[in-house]
Amino acid sequence: MEQNTQQRLxxxxxxxxxxxxxxxxxxxxxxxxxxVERLRSAKSVLIGTHEHPxxxxxxxxxxxxxxxxxxGKKATAYIPDPLPDFLSFLPGxxxxxxxxxxxxxxxxxxxxxxxxxxxxxLEAEVAVHPNTICIDHHHDNEGQTKxxxxxxxxxxxxxxxxxxxxxxxxxxxxxxxxxxLTGIFTxxxxxxxxxxxxxxxxxxxxxxxxxxxxxxxxxxxYQKKDLPGLRIWGRALSRVMVNQTTQASVxxxxxxxxxxxxxxxxxxxxxxxxxxxLPQTTYAMLLTEYQPGKIKGSLRSEPxxxxxxxxxxxxxxxxxxxxxxxxxxxxHIVERGGAWRxxxxxxx
Ligand SMILES: [Mn+2]
Numbered sequence: 001m002e003q004n005t006q007q008r009l010x011x012x013x014x015x016x017x018x019x020x021x022x023x024x025x026x027x028x029x030x031x032x033x034x035x036v037e038r039l040r041s042a043k044s045v046l047i048g049t050h051e052h053p054x055x056x057x058x059x060x061x062x063x064x065x066x067x068x069x070x071x072g073k074k075a076t077a078y079i080p081d082p083l084p085d086f087l088s089f090l091p092g093x094x095x096x097x098x099x100x101x102x103x104x105x106x107x108x109x110x111x112x113x114x115x116x117x118x119x120x121x122l123e124a125e126v127a128v129h130p131n132t133i134c135i136d137h138h139h140d141n142e143g144q145t146k147x148x149x150x151x152x153x154x155x156x157x158x159x160x161x162x163x164x165x166x167x168x169x170x171x172x173x174x175x176x177x178x179x180x181l182t183g184i185f186t187x188x189x190x191x192x193x194x195x196x197x198x199x200x201x202x203x204x205x206x207x208x209x210x211x212x213x214x215x216x217x218x219x220x221x222y223q224k225k226d227l228p229g230l231r232i233w234g235r236a237l238s239r240v241m242v243n244q245t246t247q248a249s250v251x252x253x254x255x256x257x258x259x260x261x262x263x264x265x266x267x268x269x270x271x272x273x274x275x276x277x278l279p280q281t282t283y284a285m286l287l288t289e290y291q292p293g294k295i296k297g298s299l300r301s302e303p304x305x306x307x308x309x310x311x312x313x314x315x316x317x318x319x320x321x322x323x324x325x326x327x328x329x330x331x332h333i334v335e336r337g338g339a340w341r342x343x344x345x346x347x348x
Contacts, residue, residue, distance in 0.1 A: 032164065181208070276300040
């Protein structure tokens with residue numbers, strides 16, 4: 001223990017990045033202490049996150065799962081939808097379960113990165129559980145659990161966890177470092193989004209020092225496409241249009257497109273970022289009918305465009321960040337008279 005403290009002090013005093021990182025949670029010390037205490041006394045922990053889990057949801061869940069198990073606790077990580085193939089390289093990925101657990105049998109529930117409670121598929125169970133914790137970086141998370149650690153300044157939920165581990169002397173193994181760096185890497189758009197601060201690069205460097213391989217993470221998450229992936233990207237890119245009223249670049253993928261290309265929603269991850277590269281547009285939107293009658297919308301913008309896409313997402317029942325948000329609506333995507341529209345499910 002003594003040695004740990006000393007290492008931490010040394011690190012803090014010689015590495016500006018680390019002290020900045022620890023500073024991330026400074027304004028949240030009261031709730032941080034409560035969360036650390038709760039986790040310390042927990043014997044069995046259920047970790048939950050959002051539907052259609054992404055790199056941050058899965059990476060954060062696994063990093064926390066590894067940390068809790070290392071401390072001899074019983075821990076289960078539940079994901080409401082299967083893990084996308086491109087995240088199967090995460091150490092411990094096979095531990096993530098899509099089988100809904102008996103929530104009441106855990107003494108503590110930690111929900112990560114989820115923005116809105118319904119997206120965890122645990123809404124009813126969490127409402128009646130006595131010990132629930134939220135750890136999230138989405139500014140519009142309404143904080144409906146017992147302990148809410150919501151840090152909008154963080155680049156990813158994995159960023160908050162990394163600082164929480166550092167601050168409570170939980171050692172970060174190479175596997176945990178890989179999981180955390182994957183969350184940070186994917187949520188910062190490969191260190192290209194506005195959230196890429198000097199502090200986050202310092203933290204990334206620290207995680208690499210603990211054994212995370214950035215090139216491997218980059219390869220697995222972004223540089224690997226299979227045939228269904230390339231085909232579905234082709235369809236989305238071939239349909240890109242600029243809305244004359246909003247100056248938004250928009251594209252659509254129908255359920256038939258996914259079937260034709262043998263592709264899934266996960267294969268489209270990243271398309272909306274490419275749509276957002278079109279100059280003179282205000283924001284980018286990709287609409288995907290991922291199941292008949294269910295449409296997922298992804299929104300992106302850039303700082304200089306001056307559009308807060310989380311407001312658009314909120315109007316449509318979703319949420320997220322100013323520059324990256326999403327929503328879900330019911331309906332079908334159809335082509336009528338040369339134009340793409342969303343029509344109510346029963347009218348298609
Ligand atoms: Mn996130």
